[in-house]
Structures are given as C-alpha cells and as structure tokens.
Amino acid sequence: MTRFSPIQYMKSGFAKRMTQNKTVFLVLSSVLVAFGGGALSGWTHLAYSNVPCFGYRDGVPTPDGYGAAYNVLTTARELLVSVTCDKTSATVTVGSGAENQLIYRYGYAWRNNAWQRITLSSTNPLQGNAWYARSANATLSRTVAEMAQESNYVVGYVCQWVTPTGGTGTWKCGCRDGACQNSYWQLQYFSKALADLNTLPDVLTDSNDLLLAYGAPKYGPPGSTISLTGSGFTGANTITFGSRTISNVPAVNQGLIRFTVPADMPLGRVEIGVRNSKGIAEHATSFMVSKPGAVPPVLQSIAPARGMHGTEVTIHGTGFTPTGNDAITTFGPVRNIPSKDGTTLTLTLRPFPDTPSWQDGSSPAHGQSYPMYIYISNTNGVSDQPVTFTVDI
Amino acid sequence: MKNILTHTLIRRGAFLAVLVLAFGSGFGFVTERAHSQLNLLSIPFGGLNAPIPCTCSGGFLQTIGPPRPALVYFQAGASIPYQFFMFGAPGVWTLGTFFPSGVCSVVTPTGCANITAEGTVLIEGTSLEV
Numbered sequence: 001m002t003r004f005s006p007i008q009y010m011k012s013g014f015a016k017r018m019t020q021n022k023t024v025f026l027v028l029s030s031v032l033v034a035f036g037g038g039a040l041s042g043w044t045h046l047a048y049s050n051v052p053c054f055g056y057r058d059g060v061p062t063p064d065g066y067g068a069a070y071n072v073l074t075t076a077r078e079l080l081v082s083v084t085c086d087k088t089s090a091t092v093t094v095g096s097g098a099e100n101q102l103i104y105r106y107g108y109a110w111r112n113n114a115w116q117r118i119t120l121s122s123t124n125p126l127q128g129n130a131w132y133a134r135s136a137n138a139t140l141s142r143t144v145a146e147m148a149q150e151s152n153y154v155v156g157y158v159c160q161w162v163t164p165t166g167g168t169g170t171w172k173c174g175c176r177d178g179a180c181q182n183s184y185w186q187l188q189y190f191s192k193a194l195a196d197l198n199t200l201p202d203v204l205t206d207s208n209d210l211l212l213a214y215g216a217p218k219y220g221p222p223g224s225t226i227s228l229t230g231s232g233f234t235g236a237n238t239i240t241f242g243s244r245t246i247s248n249v250p251a252v253n254q255g256l257i258r259f260t261v262p263a264d265m266p267l268g269r270v271e272i273g274v275r276n277s278k279g280i281a282e283h284a285t286s287f288m289v290s291k292p293g294a295v296p297p298v299l300q301s302i303a304p305a306r307g308m309h310g311t312e313v314t315i316h317g318t319g320f321t322p323t324g325n326d327a328i329t330t331f332g333p334v335r336n337i338p339s340k341d342g343t344t345l346t347l348t349l350r351p352f353p354d355t356p357s358w359q360d361g362s363s364p365a366h367g368q369s370y371p372m373y374i375y376i377s378n379t380n381g382v383s384d385q386p387v388t389f390t391v392d393i
Numbered sequence: 394m395k396n397i398l399t400h401t402l403i404r405r406g407a408f409l410a411v412l413v414l415a416f417g418s419g420f421g422f423v424t425e426r427a428h429s430q431l432n433l434l435s436i437p438f439g440g441l442n443a444p445i446p447c448t449c450s451g452g453f454l455q456t457i458g459p460p461r462p463a464l465v466y467f468q469a470g471a472s473i474p475y476q477f478f479m480f481g482a483p484g485v486w487t488l489g490t491f492f493p494s495g496v497c498s499v500v501t502p503t504g505c506a507n508i509t510a511e512g513t514v515l516i517e518g519t520s521l522e523v
Contacts, residue, residue: 193473193475193516209459209460211459211460213486213520214486214520214522218521218523219523231460269523283441283484283486285520285522286522286523287523288523326523328479328521328522328523329479329482330478330479330480330481330482331481331482332481332482332483333482333522351481352445352446352481355446355448357448357500358446358448363448363449363500364448364449364450364498364500364505365446365447365448365449365450365451365452368451368469369469370469370481371474371478373477373478373479375477375521375523377523382521382523386477386478393451
C-alpha cells in the first residue's frame with residue numbers, strides 16, 4: 001500500500017520543485033518581506049505547548065489487533081490514550097481519570113522500528129506494583145524530525161470496573177469494542193502535523209449559523225450511533241436520514257448531535273441533513289448503512305499504480321460486494337463498481353472529466369503528477385486505509 | 394476540531410522568519426526548514442471545498458466556503474495533504490492553513506490567465522464523504 005508521508009512529500013516535491021524554480025520562490029519571498037513591516041502584525045504564530053497531537057479517537061477506525069484509544073464502554077467515548085506535544089517531546093496520558101479505571105504502569109512506544117517499553121507515573125499511588133488508579137502519564141523526548149513522522153505509535157492498557165444494571169461487576173480490559181470479548185494493547189499515534197491541525201481556530205464553533213460539517217463514523221449497521229459535527233444545533237433538530245425523518249433530536253451541545261440509525265433502515269448509502277429553527281444545513285454528509293457483523297473492505301494493492309488520465313486500474317483486496325462498490329477518490333467518487341470475485345475491482349480513473357487538457361495531455365502543466373487516494377465503500381463498510389494511484393497529466 | 398492552543402502573536406519571530414526565508418531562498422536552500430518557517434505565517438481556513446485544476450501552472454484553485462472561507466492555491470509537492478486526502482473532490486469539508494501569496498494559472502482560448510489566490514496551502518485535511 002503506497003502512502004505519501006509529509007516528509008516524503010517535502011523531500012521529493014517541495015524542495016526539488018523550489019530549487020528548480022527559484023524565481024517563483026524569490027518573488028514569493030519578496031512579497032513576504034514587503035509584508036513584513038506591517039501586515040505581519042495581524043498574523044498568528046502557532047506556538048507549541050502541550051497541544052493535543054493524537055490521531056485515534058471516536059470515528060477513526062482502530063487498526064486490527066489493537067484496542068481503542070477511547071472508551072468504547074461509554075456513550076461519551078472519552079479518550080483513554082491521548083498525547084500532547086511540544087516541539088521535542090510528547091506526553092502520553094493513559095486513563096480518563098474516572099474512578100473505575102486502573103492503568104497498567106507500563107506501555108510501549110514505537111521508535112527505531114521497535115517497540116520500546118515506557119514507564120508511566122501518576123500522582124496516585126501504585127497498587128499491587130503494577131497499576132495506577134484513574135490515570136497515568138509519561139513524557140517521551142523526541143527529535144524535531146521524529147515529531148514530524150506519522151509513525152509515532154504508543155500503546156497503553158486500561159481496565160475498567162463495569163457493573164451492568166442488575167448484574168455483577170466485572171473488569172473489562174483493553175477493549176476494542178463494546179462487547180470487549182478480548183483484551184488488547186490500546187493504540188494511539190501522534191505527530192507534529194496533528195498538532196498543527198489542532199492549533200487551528202475552532203472554525204465550527206466560531207459560527208452561530210446552522211452548519212453541518214461531517215458525520216462519524218462513516219458506516220455502521222442499523223442501530224449504530226452517529227455523531228454529527230457542525231454548529232448552530234438546537235434543542236430540537238430534525239434529522240433527514242435518506243428517506244427517513246427523525247424529529248426532535250436534541251443536540252449534545254451547539255456543535256454536536258448524536259442519533260441512532262433506525263433499526264429497520266435498509267442497507268446502502270444515505271445522505272444526512274439537519275434542519276431546525278435556524279434553517280436548513282445546506283451541506284449534507286453521508287453514511288453507509290452496512291450489514292451487521294460484516295467485515296469492511298481491506299485494500300491490498302492497485303495495478304498499475306501510476307498512469308495517465310483514463311487509466312483502467314484493478315484494486316486487489318477483500319470484502320468487495322458483487323455490486324454497488326463505490327471508489328471514493330481524491331477527485332470525487334466512482335460509483336456502482338461490480339466485483340466478480342469479491343477480491344478485485346476494476347475501474348477507470350478520470351479526474352476532472354470536464355477538463356479536456358487533463359484528458360489529452362495538452363495541458364501546459366503536462367508532466368506534473370498527483371497522488372490519488374482511493375477508499376472503497378460498500379454495504380460491508382468503508383476501507384480503513386486507501387490505496388494510492390499517481391495520475392500523470 | 395477544537396481550538397486547543399492559545400494563539401500567540403510574535404511579530405519579531407514572524408519577521409525574523411521572513412528574513413531567514415528570504416535569505417535561504419536567495420541561496421537555493423529551500424528545504425523542510427523553510428517549510429516549517431512558513432508555518433509561522435500560517436492562516437487557517439475551513440469550509441466546503443470547490444476545486445478547479447490550474448491547467449497551466451498545475452495544482453488546484455480551491456474555493457473554500459464558510460465559516461472560514463478562503464481562495465487558496467493547492468500546489469502539488471508543496472501543499473501537504475492529510476486524511477482523508479480529498480483535496481480535489483468538491484463538496485467535502487476542508488480544514489487547513491495557508492501562507493499569503495499564490496497564483497493559479499488556467500488555460501484560456503488566448504493562452505494562460507492568472508488567478509490570484511489569497512495564498513498557498515501549507516497543510517490540509519479533509520472529511521470523507523462515502
């Protein structure tokens with residue numbers, strides 16, 4: 001599976017391009033210098049000090065073989081393994097601080113292509129030589145270059161005392177899902193890029209207007225809980241979910257609504273909208289109602305991995321359905337792709353079909369290439385990771 | 394997407410970054426370090442994306458809608474995409490930062506025409522619409 005990391009991008013593209021086209025950059029720098037005396041006063045500096053910089057949370061799939069970084073046993077889905085970053089350090093916090101949690105005193109961090117044990121500490125006393133109550137943390141020193149990597153993985157282990165209504169209490173440890181039949185190390189990752197994104201102003205709650213940005217997760221069976229993020233939500237919202245209407249859904253807060261997929265909802269892709277006393281959210285987000293218990297598609301490779309506009313490619317993987325596979329690509333979706341064997345999908349990639357010069361190679365930008373990321377969505381779910389095709393124009 | 398960081402205005406640091414950037418570019422030493430310096434000048438944007446290809450210059454001109462609208466130039470190789478990488482798809486939620494200055498050049502019947510953007514994208518993440 002090919003994936004462009006930020007470092008690869010900068011090394012292969014940015015530096016090379018800029019050294020080849022120094023003139024452009026000189027002009028750009030001149031503009032910046034010209035602005036330096038005055039306009040800079042309005043710009044912000046993104047300082048780094050204990051900025052959340054982790055990737056796994058509710059709505060982001062946890063890789064196979066690991067437990068979730070958030071609490072799958074509660075509706076709040078609070079974080080159980082989180083990370084904050086400075087320029088050259090990352091502080092890992094394990095446990096949400098709840099009374100019913102015990103945190104194993106050791107975790108592991110992925111560094112130099114190996115798992116290295118880390119020792120957590122806490123203001124709470126150690127219990128039985130191995131466990132802290134509520135939460136514990138560890139600070140990891142890293143170089144600037146390491147902080148820029150996307151492979152900064154850490155794992156921790158949290159046990160929770162759970163007492164079902166009318167039942168007997170039990171320990172649930174390293175949970176991956178609500179059933180928690182097995183225990184796993186609970187995985188999180190961090191990077192400077194995630195800190196960068198987290199330092200952006202909260203563009204959603206800046207607005208008081210009704211706005212629907214996105215929903216998470218992107219797929220699930222009937223009965224799943226969907227979280228909608230946006231702004232302007234009120235105490236009584238109407239959700240349009242495909243052909244269904246769900247009335248009087250209260251918001252968790254003005255930026256978050258949760259609702260449940262109707263139990264008798266047919267399988268397939270649906271669009272979600274919101275309206276309330278403030279109006280109608282113009283943007284609809286989407287959701288795939290998937291078969292209960294189905295395993296989502298897993299993408300293994302794409303062939304060819306590079307080509308011109310109009311290249312026919314075959315994606316190899318598992319979990320493809322006989323009909324109704326959608327390829328969600330960087331340049332828009334390709335829908336209703338059949339698969340004869342459940343392991344291959346063949347489709348033609350035509351980004352920007354209304355742009356003739358992209359299709360016939362006559363563009364003055366001829367010779368450039370773009371990464372095209374492709375996810376597959378069907379009634380089994382949505383692939384966790386994309387495959388990448390490089391399109392030459 | 395919570396605003397978790399206190400934004401600190403450091404005029405001196407930003408101006409210094411510009412000088413270092415200009416110095417570096419003059420000698421062709423434009424590397425990851427310069428990119429991180431550009432980060433000092435980053436301006437956030439966020440909203441729905443309506444992209445068009447820049448058929449002369451390469452890259453894409455992205456019209457970002459409310460609540461934090463912008464007209465930005467996504468330059469392949471320089472702009473860094475993050476999950477879910479849908480920078481060329483219309484109608485997806487897009488969030489990122491740009492630095493001032495950017496030009497998209499498109500084919501017209503009489504040649505190439507420049508469209509001046511508010512800036513060039515530094516980093517950009519998108520939603521995934523299935």
